[in-house]
Amino acid sequence: MSLARSTKNIKFFLDPPYYKRKPDRKSLIKHLHEYLAALDGDAEHPCLHYFITKIFAEHGNENKSFDDDLTGKGSLNEHIPVCLEALHHHSRIGINAKFMVTLGGLPLLMEVFKYLKQVHQDTVDNLIMLSRTISNMSVHGDLLQDFYNSGWVKVLVMLSQHSDIRVAGPAQRALANLDVDDNLYGGGLKFYRRIYQLYPTERVNFQPKLDVVFVHGLLGGLFITWRQRDLGEVGPKSPFSLLGKRRTIPFKGIFTDETDRLRLETQVARHSNMDDNFIMDMDGKDTDENIHDNDLEIVMSDLPVDANRNFCGGFYSIKEGEKCATSQPSRCWPKDWLAEDCPNIRIMGVNYETNISLWNPICPKLRSSRTLQDRSTGLLRALTKAGVGRRPIVWVSHSMGGLIVKGMLIQASESSDPEKKALYTNTKGIVFYSTPHKGSHLATLTQPSQIILWPSIEVQELRENSPGLLQLHEKFLDLVEKTPLKVLTFAERNSTYVTSMKFEVRFVDAISADPDIGEMYGIPLDHLSICKPACKQSFLYQKVLTLIKEVLTDVYKPFCAF
Incomplete structure (x- = not known):
């Protein structure tokens, strides 16, 4: 697990068992149905029972073949996501996650993952459910061997590098939970389903100070x-504003006296550091077109319009040549x-x-x-x-x-x-x-x-x-x-x-x-x-x-x- 949290090269890890064998969609859904029924029989969870009763109601009809009900390709698209959602919901409650592993949930979910990739249904939504469910199971560190044997270590390393943090975050949490030898803060840390360690996500050779x-x-x-x-998220109130010729912003609101108001205006003006030669009247002009003009200094509309008497400055503006927008939000x-x-x-x-x-x-x-x-x-x-x-x-x-x-x-x-x-x-x-x-x-x-x-x-x-x-x-x-x-x-x-x-x-x-x-x-x-x-x-x-x-x-x- 130390290697899994120290490298991004998935070639260091073994493929899941029978990784190249193509799963059969009808048998996969049938196994999911049987697995959910087994979970329902051993856990008092009304939501799971309701799901099985409603979603698989027709499958329980003895006069109707289970296989006959899965002839359409649409069945996969309907059943796989809802089954994943049901399993994720079940894994959120106490000891359920550990029991899911005991009943063979890890190999079954690996088959689901393989099939989703095979039919190009490994969408972000499906991967989020998979990643969260596996992450909930990872809290039980004594199940590390089960994760290794089912091939989930390699897949978690791969998911932890996903471009969508909603997929990567739970995968990183799972790897941290399984890394029982990590000595961060003296070791023995557990990250339950509501807790994420956003940084560091890999093993580090230092102890954080805060x-x-x-x-x-x-x-x-x-x-x-x-x-x-998003730069256009606030609608007509643009997140940008350009300072006018007075170099001040009109403040109003909860000031205790006129001195406080003037002190706040003075601090904002002092931090703007503008040259009068670079000030333009932006009325009627396209803000988006001008925010990248190096001849302008831009001040965020995030700047306060009022403050209490305890304010201590720290105002900040974008200096000449800096860009506010990033290529990747x-x-x-x-x-x-x-x-x-x-x-x-x-x-x-x-x-x-x-x-x-x-x-x-x-x-x-x-x-x-x-x-x-x-x-x-x-x-x-x-x-x-x-x-x-x-x-x-x-x-x-x-x-x-x-x-x-x-x-x-x-x-x-x-x-x-x-x-x-x-x-x-x-x-x-x-x-x-x-x-x-x-x-x-x-x-x-x-x-x-x-x-x-x-x-x-x-x-x-x-x-x-x-x-x-x-x-x-x-x-x-x-x-x-x-x-x-x-x-x-x-x-x-x-x-x-x-x-x-x-x-x-x-x-x-x-x-x-x-x-x-x-x-x-x-x-x-x-x-x-x-x-x-x-x-x-x-x-x-x-x-x-x-x-x-x-x-x-x-x-x-x-x-x-x-």
Whole structure:
């Protein structure tokens, strides 16, 4: 496994058994049916039973031949993806993944993989399901020999290099779980299904000095929330703006006095470093055409429009000759950008499921763990198993993710387990992207609206001025007072356009977004875009990078030089 995580050359690894033998599609689907039936007989999982009853209902009819029902090529296209989805869902629950291996799931999934490649159906969606399922099985390190014998080590190395991070990420996690001899953070690390180590993804010969952990919010995802913002994504409000002749940006909002407002404007002007000869009036001109003109200096619209009195600069603009757009947009900027700018850290990502309505089907086995407290408890346990707490920590959160982070810190501070306690004592900084510390007015629904929407547990807990949220925040402020840490907040100042309902709405207002501590900046972006920098020169990214470097310097002053 050390070699599997140290090289990209798949020629070092053996092919799966009978790799060149072509699988038969009818027998493959039949084996999948039998395998699912065997799993259903030994596991109390209503979702799996429902799937078998509905999807394979006709196959259970004694008067109808199973083979006769698989004569059309469309059967493969229909059954393989849904079977993979069912197996992935089943593998998410506790001991199920290990039992799936015991019943011969690894060789069967290898046959599925071979067939998908053979008929050119190895689409991204199918590979995502395969990669995630195998990754869930990999948590059980005592099954390493089963992975080796079935040929999955070579395939995982290949999938870990896939261009789509949604395929590569789970494969990299599987290899890390199977690498039981890795001595990172003293060894013994486990990455459960909601935890990803984004960097380093290979074996390294150094011990990271800091953990940076990313936690997304409601209806988000690790590879959705933290992607780079498309340059045209914000519609009529372009992510770029060109400074006018005054070299200032009109600031308004939550300043304590006129002095603070002028100080912020002065800092932005000072950081622009523009020559009057290079300033142009861009009214009526094509921004996309001019952003690459070396005679212009471009400033991101990510720059704040307001701030509290604790702001300390760090504004950044694109200097002459730099390009904001990249040839290959990042699907996960923490992995692609932070790893390059801070190679001596470890980058972790959390990925969990959320719902806004109970009309959406939720697995009965997973429904009981959807409160903020339960999520915090589960993620605290999983992150501790992944070694979070053994080094200084900086948290980066979006929306509801910030509430989960606060919940984890409070639970860790009250824990008698020294490993969990360390997660609190080693926290050095937190970044909040539009976190509703006092709730959201959108979650405060009228009775008729509640009947129509049937809000999920997550939405119910986000009610404006919810006693639970206010108590959570009060405890958090007490913790920060006892153990000082850096707090950086970005608050949305634009409404979010809800396409399905065709109206704009502000998800988190200025009061709720304010954590009452640390630096806070109002950003002219909506709730979905505020955590997606347009490029590395974005204020949204540069401020986070500055905070991380400050923490590294504070903790390791004799050893760090930037």
